[in-house]
Structure formats: structure tokens, C-alpha cells
Amino acid sequence: xxxxxxxxxxxxxxxxxxxxxxxxxxxxxxxxxxxxxxxxxxxxxxxxxxxxxxxxxxxxxxxxxxxxxxxxxxxxxxxxxxxxxxxxxxxxxxxxxxxxxxxxxxxxxxxxxxxxxxxxxxxxxxxxxxxxxxxxxxxxxxxxxxxxxxxxxxxxxxxxxxxxxxx
Numbered sequence: 298x299x300x301x302x303x304x305x306x307x308x309x310x311x312x313x314x315x316x317x318x319x320x321x322x323x324x325x326x327x328x329x330x331x332x333x334x335x336x337x338x339x340x341x342x343x344x345x346x347x348x349x350x351x352x353x354x355x356x357x358x359x360x361x362x363x364x365x366x367x368x369x370x371x372x373x374x375x376x377x378x379x380x381x382x383x384x385x386x387x388x389x390x391x392x393x394x395x396x397x398x399x400x401x402x403x404x405x406x407x408x409x410x411x412x413x414x415x416x417x418x419x420x421x422x423x424x425x426x427x428x429x430x431x432x433x434x435x436x437x438x439x440x441x442x443x444x445x446x447x448x449x450x451x452x453x454x455x456x457x458x459x460x461x462x463x464x
Contacts, residue, residue: 358406
């Protein structure tokens with residue numbers, strides 16, 4: 298009887314330790330891959346599409362309130378890339394990255410929008426896996442690429458937010 302109680306106690310302690318370790322490790326590791334300006338070959342087509350969407354209020358992203366004034370030569374699109382690693386035991390859900398605006402910023406949109414995918418689908422990161430996430434910023438041509446990117450995600454229904462600075 299004592300042996301069975303000791304085995305049950307050890308199993309309970311091991312289960313508790315694994316649960317605590319899984320909860321403590323339930324945060325994502327983030328590494329910054331850099332920011333780049335889209336080359337003209339990609340930029341022109343995207344700018345035309347975004348300009349039309351903004352004019353018809355049909356854009357899928359975060360509009361910062363400034364209207365487009367001028368042509369494509371007055372703006373640029375910056376691409377911010379982050380790599381996430383989930384070392385925990387639980388899936389991270391609804392992963393999202395948004396650029397915090399500065400003066401002259403027009404629009405931030407996701408990689409799903411850029412690739413023509415459904416923007417309503419959740420980006421999830423299973424345990425033990427890695428994911429690269431990209432977000433885009435339409436801004437004035439003379440703006441610098443130094444920005445804060447706010448990342449949000451959920452683990453076990455709990456929201457997590459972190460800020461990554463490019464620069």
C-alpha cells in the first residue's frame with residue numbers, strides 16, 4: 298500500500314512539474330530578421346491595388362488615418378519580418394504583428410493580405426515549431442524604417458503582447 302501511495306505521489310509530482318514547465322515556457326521567443334523596402338518591381342503593383350482599396354474603403358489592414366496625397370513615387374512599402382519559436386507545450390493562437398505608426402504612415406497590413414489569403418484565418422504556432430511572420434507598412438518615401446512592432450498572441454486563452462523595435 299505504501300509503495301502504491303509513493304508511486305501515485307511521484308506521478309502527481311511529475312505531472313505537476315510538467316504542467317508548471319509547460320505554463321512557464323508558454324511564451325514565444327522572437328527574433329528580428331530586419332526591415333527592407335520593397336523593390337520597385339513588387340511595389341508598383343501593390344501600391345496601385347492598395348490605393349484603389351483605400352479609395353473604396355475596402356482595405357484589409359490598419360489604416361492610420363492619413364489620406365494618400367500624390368502618386369506612387371511619393372510612397373514606399375516597408376516589409377518587417379519576425380521569426381517566432383514556440384518552446385512551450387501549448388499552441389500559440391492568433392499570432393499578429395502590427396507596426397506602431399509614426400507621422401506619415403498610411404497603412405499596415407498582414408502577410409495574408411499581401412499573399413491574397415483569407416485575412417480572417419488565425420495564424421497559429423504549434424509547440425516546438427518555428428514560424429516567420431511578415432507585416433507591411435505603406436508610408437511616405439522620406440520616412441525611415443525605425444519602428445516599434447507590436448506582437449500579440451494567445452496561449453491557453455490568455456493574451457500576450459510584446460514590443461519589438463526595429464532600428
